[in-house]
Amino acid sequence: MQFSAPLALKSGARLADYRLAYETYGKLNERRDNAVLVCHALNASHHVAGLDEQGRLGWWDNLVGPGKPLDTDRFFVIGVNNPGSCFGSTGPMDLNPATGRAWGADFPVQTVEDWVDAQVRLIDALGIERLAAVVGGSLGGMQALAWTLRHPQRLRHCIAVATAPNLSAQNIAFNEVARRAIVTDPDFHGGHFYEHGVVPKRGLRVARMIGHITYLAGDAMESKFGRELRAAELAYSTQDIEFQIESYLRHQGDKFSEYFDANTYLLITRALDYFDPAREHGGDLSRAFAVARDNRFLLVSFSTDWRFSPARSREIVKALVDNRIGVSYAEIDAPHGHDAFLLDDPRYHGVMRAYFSRIANEGL
Amino acid sequence: MQFSAPLALKSGARLADYRLAYETYGKLNERRDNAVLVCHALNASHHVAGLDEQGRLGWWDNLVGPGKPLDTDRFFVIGVNNPGSCFGSTGPMDLNPATGRAWGADFPVQTVEDWVDAQVRLIDALGIERLAAVVGGSLGGMQALAWTLRHPQRLRHCIAVATAPNLSAQNIAFNEVARRAIVTDPDFHGGHFYEHGVVPKRGLRVARMIGHITYLAGDAMESKFGRELRAAELAYSTQDIEFQIESYLRHQGDKFSEYFDANTYLLITRALDYFDPAREHGGDLSRAFAVARDNRFLLVSFSTDWRFSPARSREIVKALVDNRIGVSYAEIDAPHGHDAFLLDDPRYHGVMRAYFSRIANEGL
Numbered sequence A, B: 001m002q003f004s005a006p007l008a009l010k011s012g013a014r015l016a017d018y019r020l021a022y023e024t025y026g027k028l029n030e031r032r033d034n035a036v037l038v039c040h041a042l043n044a045s046h047h048v049a050g051l052d053e054q055g056r057l058g059w060w061d062n063l064v065g066p067g068k069p070l071d072t073d074r075f076f077v078i079g080v081n082n083p084g085s086c087f088g089s090t091g092p093m094d095l096n097p098a099t100g101r102a103w104g105a106d107f108p109v110q111t112v113e114d115w116v117d118a119q120v121r122l123i124d125a126l127g128i129e130r131l132a133a134v135v136g137g138s139l140g141g142m143q144a145l146a147w148t149l150r151h152p153q154r155l156r157h158c159i160a161v162a163t164a165p166n167l168s169a170q171n172i173a174f175n176e177v178a179r180r181a182i183v184t185d186p187d188f189h190g191g192h193f194y195e196h197g198v199v200p201k202r203g204l205r206v207a208r209m210i211g212h213i214t215y216l217a218g219d220a221m222e223s224k225f226g227r228e229l230r231a232a233e234l235a236y237s238t239q240d241i242e243f244q245i246e247s248y249l250r251h252q253g254d255k256f257s258e259y260f261d262a263n264t265y266l267l268i269t270r271a272l273d274y275f276d277p278a279r280e281h282g283g284d285l286s287r288a289f290a291v292a293r294d295n296r297f298l299l300v301s302f303s304t305d306w307r308f309s310p311a312r313s314r315e316i317v318k319a320l321v322d323n324r325i326g327v328s329y330a331e332i333d334a335p336h337g338h339d340a341f342l343l344d345d346p347r348y349h350g351v352m353r354a355y356f357s358r359i360a361n362e363g364l
Helices: A112-125 A139-150 A169-183 A186-191 A201-215 A218-224 A244-259 A262-274 A285-292 A310-322 A337-342 A346-363 B112-125 B139-150 B169-183 B186-191 B201-215 B218-224 B244-259 B262-274 B285-292 B310-322 B337-342 B346-363
Strands: A022-025 A035-039 A076-080 A131-137 A155-161 A296-302 A327-332 B022-025 B035-039 B076-080 B131-137 B155-161 B296-302 B327-332
Touching: A035 A112, A035 A139, A076 A112, A112 A139, A112 A262, A131 A139, A131 A346, A139 A155, A139 A262, A139 A285, A155 A346, A169 A186, A169 A201, A169 A262, A169 B201, A169 B218, A169 B244, A186 A201, A186 A262, A201 A244, A201 A262, A201 A337, A201 B169, A218 B169, A244 B169, A285 A310, A296 A310, A296 A337, A296 A346, A310 A327, A327 A346, B035 B112, B035 B139, B076 B112, B112 B139, B112 B262, B131 B139, B131 B346, B139 B155, B139 B262, B139 B285, B155 B346, B169 B186, B169 B201, B169 B262, B186 B201, B186 B262, B201 B244, B201 B262, B201 B337, B285 B310, B296 B310, B296 B337, B296 B346, B310 B327, B327 B346
Parallel strands: A035 A076, A035 A131, A131 A155, A155 A296, A296 A327, B035 B076, B035 B131, B131 B155, B155 B296, B296 B327
Antiparallel strands: A022 A076, B022 B076
């Protein structure tokens, strides 16, 4: 969908005449009150469920679909790709109207709040006054939270999974290393690599490898790979693969570098860094959530998630309780680390199913 | 010191005619039984204490010196730089006699056991039959452990700080990402960058930034840097520094890339990966330590060290106890993560001082 009115960004810049890719599942009911918006994290898109034209399964297909926890027989589900991403919405690969060249590194810096404002325009265009819920995991969870802070009257429920009220210094540190790997790749060309017919794959690979380490729980990595060797004998080489974990990581890095845009990686990790709703309230998260008194919340965290640990979700729960806002909180004892929010854990999906049932039964 | 007899390496290769840089502090007593060998970790050297010719303080100067926990008024302390390192011992920057070019990436792959064998030759040359102790932290601790496994009759005490019986999958994963950053830097030239007059600084910087994140405790990083901004206002930039933690990491990466050799980085991280004394005993660490019955051990770990957590040290303690070997174990509640082994924490240094006093009083 094309939007001609410029979007005023938090940085002060404006994004003029932009396109949002989106998909919908299920049917909007007559009262237009059964819509659920799904927000994506770093490397996902609007393609949430089912098969796309290339036969690829949606990134949250285990959660979203007919009879699934987010039941598309009952809900009208909207997936949207955020501006700055590389899966169909306006992003760094598009032409900058001011220069006639691809935006590249000059694409306006995006924030979680900017994405939420763009998403509001999408539901405006779809004729939806109030969403039944906004749901997301990780960076998607931050978007769900930001909806309640910026547009609390435009949604009833916020479902934020495996997320945090802001990044820790260590989180920012990992993002920064990944960005440095990309930016210092000679094929990055200051972010204008498209014109040179190259892609900074070396940087993207390293960035993805770092990311993967932080998505997986140490113990899960240990039980899946441990110190297992690739061959029967050690090769005694500094560059060949000796351990299975190396093979796995290199494969993940290679795959990622084939499809993901380097400028998008920079933009999305920066949006993560910047998200910090308490900052405008003197660091007081409870004051930040005072505006969300009419919303209801479900927060879910995973015991082995060391990227966004349960303690980070509990900070949000506390801020909500301080405001006497209704919040359900589930801390799932799951072995998969941060990645757990994408996996089909029966306890996790049980909680999600129950909460969405409650939404369906109460208001619709 | 030059060694003409080839050193047989675990890989099957031989290192012929090599040089070991070393320093000593204090005096060897008449009975030649007060010598303590200090083993270094990734980026340190034989320069353990005091000032060198360039006025640089030794890397463990807070621990080693007159009146310090490892008291050079009582002990004869030896610091040695391992083969493959870049601080004076034979390494990748030296000429490969077979080709007349610098070794570069062809320098024989080193293991912890190879280094220990080289160190044995050094104490042979110094006329020392049995060391009072071998002490090291992190990778240095692995060397101290390996002494007891390969040459138990050549030392009395093993003091292993902030170490592990092998690397976890996550540890290997971090090493592998760092290596990929170096190896894929176009200035690496397959490890023969010396001939091209360049240094793969981009890769070294990223490698060091990753390393630094794992050396520091998350909470310490949080209290030191948190989300503190560098400037009063956000710049909204994907490439400029916004947060103090970014500034700190970039600085660490820059500094490191100025002095550390890329091939040495590969060699040393590989030695870490390979260390696994239980492997030859069907994964049974207790069986591995059966040979060390006449040695005595001090193990120290730090509560916030998530690289080599206290649980890893306890695995070693258990293996020693299984063999009824005398072991003292201190788990220090310190906030500094893995780096704590280099810092002057009074509880930590108190333990070290007491243990070295015991050694001095018992045998010497």
